Amino acid sequence: MALMTSTLGRVNRRIVTLLAALIPILALGVVGSVVTVPFVALGPGPTFNTLGEVDGKQVVDVQGVPVKSTSGNLNMTTVSVRDRLNIFEAIGLWIDGQHGLVPRAEVYPPGQSRDDVDKSNQQQFKDSEDSAELAALNYLKLPTAVVLANVADDGPAKDVLRKGDELVTVDGKPIATTKDVVAAVSAAKPGTAVPVVLRRDGVEQTAEITLGARPDDSSKGYLGITPDEVNKGPLKVDFNLGDIGGPSAGLMFTLALIDKVTTGDLSNNKFVAGTGTIDPDGKVGPIGGIQYKMIAARDAGAVTFMVPAANCNEAAQRTPDGLRLVKVENLAGAVQSLEDLKAGKDVPSCG
Incomplete structure (x- = not known):
């Protein structure tokens, strides 16, 4: 009887010890799977061929x-941006080598909802489409016009010009771009x-306007207008x-548009990918997340980026194996580099 009591005691002590060891593990599991971290994970996102189709429509549909x-x-x-990660998800993504964790506030600033940020990003995307169209038109020397997006209520032009007016000349100087407006007005x-x-x-029609002084430089003329460069046809996109x-x-939208209107062979039937903002003058600007975009491109089969x-500098430090980097400063340079690659010539590189 004493032996049985002793054996039961030892079993009970083992159960208690086991439970004491399991409880923290179970608690950690619950916390790790429920509690979210103040970080988001950035990683490779989808990649789209701007020469191809999505849902049965041309990504860049050119008419006219x-x-x-x-x-x-x-x-x-x-x-890609992954939000509301629990502890285990965050650790797993950090370990996989293709993702990075950044403070959530860098992507979703305090005081802005996710909807606010998404709407801002969508507007930036729409603006990039407009800039791509204008950059391509200017490169191809196709007609554009300058119309007034706004006329200031307290500006010199308030009683003469209206929103929607197209500017033809200012002080005798032809107007084809917004920079033409700035140059003509600032010269007086x-x-x-x-x-x-x-x-x-x-x-x-012709009007005469007495210039005011620019708020940021009182030595230069000022009309109080917001000019906007637009496509004047016949090309529509x-x-x-x-x-x-x-x-x-x-950048990639612009290259696709130019390719469709010119040779149709800018990529030389190869897999080229890339990124970059563009302005109507063709200047290519920097972007964020370059390392993840290169991974996405290489995984999709790209050989040139x-x-x-x-x-x-950042790209050269994290280049995936088998991906050739081409340095781009402006649209003309990007087109020339693609032509040179096709001809087997050297092109500007990152490092």
């Missing part, structure tokens, strides 16, 4: 001019009466990618 049959890939790249001194030729409702945000598709010059 002859369009060439294209070959190969000119892929835009994206970064405040107090100068300058002639402005405008087109309103299809009718051309629609970009058909939804649920994408940010401005970094600009177009890199904004300002991102080159």
Whole structure:
């Protein structure tokens, strides 16, 4: 009887010890799977061939001019964002080598909801489409026009110009871009009466406006207008990618548009991917998440990656095996590099 009691005692002590060891583990498991961390994970996102189709529509749909049959890939790249991670998810993504953790506030700033951030990203994407269209038009020397997006209520032009007016000349200087407006107005001194030729409702007319002084430089003339450069035809383009945000598709959209209107063979039937913002003058700007975009491109099969010059140092340090980096400062340089690659020539590189 004493032996049985002793054996039961030892078994009970083992059970208690086992439970004492399991309770912290179980608690850690519950905490790790329930509690979220104040970080988001950035990683490779989807990549889309701007020469191809999505959901039965051309990603870059060109109308109004002859369009060439294209070959190969000119892929835009994206970064994925994973939010509301628990501890185990965050650790797992950090360990996998393809993701990075950043403070959540860097992606979703305090005071802004996710919807606010998503709407801002979508507007940036729309702006990148507009800039891509204008950059391509300017490169191809196709017609653009400058219309007024706004006329300041307290500016010198308030009683003369209206929103929607097209500017033809300012002080005798032809207007084709927003920079033309700035140059023409800034060249005249405040107090100068300058002639402005405008087109309103299809009718051309002339007005005279006495310039004010620019708020940031009182030595230069000022009209108090917000000019906007627009496509004047005949080329029309629609970009058909939804649920994408940010401005970094600009360069690849522009290259696709140029390819479709010119040779149809910019990629030389190879898999080219890239990233970069673009402005109407063709300047290519830096983006975030370059390392994840390169991974996405290489995983998709890219052999060449177009890199904004300002991102080159970072890209060179994290280049996936088998991916050739091409340094890009502007649109003309990007097109020339693709032509040179096709011809077997050296091109600017990142490192």
